[in-house]
Amino acid sequence: MTRFVMVIDTRTCIGCGDCVVACKTENNVPEGLNRDWVVEATSGTYPDLKTEFRSERCNHCSNPTCVTLCPTGASHLWKDTNIVLVEPEKCTGCKACIAACPYDARLVMHPEGYIDKCTFCHHRVEEGLDPACVSSCPTGCMYFGTLDDPHSEVSQLLKTRNHKVLKPETGNEPNVYYLI
Amino acid sequence: MTEELLVTARSNELIDPGLHIWTWEVAMYLFMGGLTAGVMIFAALAIARGKEELAPFAATRLALFAPVLLSIGMTTLFLDLEHKLYVYRFYTAFTLTSPMSWGAWILIVVYPISVLQILSTIRAGYPALASLVDRVAIGRSLVDWCERYRMQIALSVIPFAVALGIYTGILLSAFGARPFWNSGVLGILFLVSGMSTAAALVVLVARQHAEKDLFTRIDLILILAEIGLVALMLISLASGSGQHINALQSVMGGAYTLEFWLFFVSIGLLIPLLLETLEISGVSKSLAMLAPVLVLVGGYALRQVVLDAGQESTWTHYETQYSSELLERLHEENP
Numbered sequence: 393m394t395r396f397v398m399v400i401d402t403r404t405c406i407g408c409g410d411c412v413v414a415c416k417t418e419n420n421v422p423e424g425l426n427r428d429w430v431v432e433a434t435s436g437t438y439p440d441l442k443t444e445f446r447s448e449r450c451n452h453c454s455n456p457t458c459v460t461l462c463p464t465g466a467s468h469l470w471k472d473t474n475i476v477l478v479e480p481e482k483c484t485g486c487k488a489c490i491a492a493c494p495y496d497a498r499l500v501m502h503p504e505g506y507i508d509k510c511t512f513c514h515h516r517v518e519e520g521l522d523p524a525c526v527s528s529c530p531t532g533c534m535y536f537g538t539l540d541d542p543h544s545e546v547s548q549l550l551k552t553r554n555h556k557v558l559k560p561e562t563g564n565e566p567n568v569y570y571l572i
Numbered sequence: 573m574t575e576e577l578l579v580t581a582r583s584n585e586l587i588d589p590g591l592h593i594w595t596w597e598v599a600m601y602l603f604m605g606g607l608t609a610g611v612m613i614f615a616a617l618a619i620a621r622g623k624e625e626l627a628p629f630a631a632t633r634l635a636l637f638a639p640v641l642l643s644i645g646m647t648t649l650f651l652d653l654e655h656k657l658y659v660y661r662f663y664t665a666f667t668l669t670s671p672m673s674w675g676a677w678i679l680i681v682v683y684p685i686s687v688l689q690i691l692s693t694i695r696a697g698y699p700a701l702a703s704l705v706d707r708v709a710i711g712r713s714l715v716d717w718c719e720r721y722r723m724q725i726a727l728s729v730i731p732f733a734v735a736l737g738i739y740t741g742i743l744l745s746a747f748g749a750r751p752f753w754n755s756g757v758l759g760i761l762f763l764v765s766g767m768s769t770a771a772a773l774v775v776l777v778a779r780q781h782a783e784k785d786l787f788t789r790i791d792l793i794l795i796l797a798e799i800g801l802v803a804l805m806l807i808s809l810a811s812g813s814g815q816h817i818n819a820l821q822s823v824m825g826g827a828y829t830l831e832f833w834l835f836f837v838s839i840g841l842l843i844p845l846l847l848e849t850l851e852i853s854g855v856s857k858s859l860a861m862l863a864p865v866l867v868l869v870g871g872y873a874l875r876q877v878v879l880d881a882g883q884e885s886t887w888t889h890y891e892t893q894y895s896s897e898l899l900e901r902l903h904e905e906n907p
Contacts, residue, residue: 424584426581426582429580429581430579432576432577432578433575434574435573436573437573445579457747457749460670461669461670461672461746461747462667462670463673463676464661464664464667464673482665484653484659484661484662485654485656485658486652486654486672487586487594487652487654488672490591491591491749491883492747492749493749494886494887495887496888500584500586500587502585505653505654505655558888559888
């Protein structure tokens with residue numbers, strides 16, 4: 393299985409939200425719905441405060457509970473990768489996958505009603521391109537690639553920089569990494 | 573301290589600001605599913621244990637309630653689906669790891685089994701209805717066949733009815749992402765609650781005093797079992813990890829405290845327990861019809877409160893300053 397990961401450098405992210413706009417434009421995400429978002433996490437006590445910006449989306453988990461709990465097989469893995477997609481023609485809109493996602497990364501498509509989510513822009517990945525959010529980042533803080541190649545940029549970054557994933561204790565083995 | 577704030581707009585409907593994907597439609601289905609399971613179990617047990625004389629209603633008439641109640645539940649469940657035209661997709665796949673997929677197939681099996689169960693006692697229970705079925709040759713021979721194998725049908729109903737009653741709880745407990753649901757006790761709790769509501773239904777509808785008395789006693793035992801299971805569920809949450817302890821807070825001072833302790837525990841369990849004890853001991857019979865009504869209310873309250881509290885319990889929570897009303901206002905100003 394090819395393991396695609398996204399690596400986001402929280403030290404160079406400025407929280408501009410271009411990734412969010414790029415996603416909506418690239419994927420025609422309807423008004424009011426979002427496949428990605430930016431979180432500003434502030435910790436500490438004044439005046440010793442520390443702020444971290446995180447661009448967040450589906451983690452395309454290695455243990456995707458949304459796929460295992462989907463009754464119809466609509467939530468599935470793209471080809472032989474960890475990219476989680478939804479097949480609208482198989483989706484009943486039962487919302488089990490929404491309940492199954494510890495990151496609340498899914499949404500109900502309007503007006504149709506099937507469940508939608510970040511696709512890691514698999515249509516671009518197929519052509520050898522980065523996802524739209526990664527391509528459009530003005531500070532270049534987002535990286536995309538596969539961990540199967542030890543020399544890839546993402547592999548090298550994770551080897552040399554401190555990093556974390558969100559809520560690893562869920563057991564879902566998320567694949568969006570944050571450099572800290 | 574840490575504050576996590578959404579700085580880009582995110583107001584995905586049903587998900588933000590807090591998860592609220594499943595509402596009364598699903599609670600009603602879980603309630604009706606449990607009630608149906610209980611109805612089928614008691615109707616089968618009355619035959620299997622030879623209690624036709626002591627419990628004539630349960631043995632001959634109760635089974636007809638099953639498909640009616642289940643259909644009400646399945647209708648509300650259908651109302652909950654967001655992509656309704658694709659409902660048939662439940663039956664073009666079987667996913668071993670998805671309790672919802674198991675449930676979809678259990679429902680398909682339960683309906684014909686329920687019909688056989690009804691036909692096996694229809695002549696005794698509903699003579700007018702039976703005469704209609706008997707007018708058609710194939711109906712007559714089917715009823716003959718079902719009557720001949722009444723015992724075997726009753727015995728084979730039980731595992732499927734138990735599966736129906738238990739799966740609704742397992743369905744929720746399989747969501748590791750929602751800590752409040754993530755307890756193995758939930759499946760058994762929903763089954764016992766379903767049986768308790770079915771016993772209450774018999775007490776309400778049966779005519780003979782002896783049968784009402786029998787099912788009041790059965791219900792009393794089931795309520796006691798349910799209280800024990802609820803206590804176990806709370807203990808397992810309280811002794812769990814931080815996520816579980818946080819989840820427990822929603823019924824221990826949080827948003828669903830009143831719903832849980834007043835509607836489910838007090839009205840649904842403790843008051844009926846007291847009333848039924850008084851009735852059995854012969855102290856007071858004036859409120860005999862109140863207890864089963866409260867048990868049914870409590871059975872629904874259990875599903876609703878578990879559904880609500882589970883959706884509130886989460887791994888991720890962000891504060892948001894975004895309001896979808898702002899977008900609407902913008903539209904009004906720039907039509």
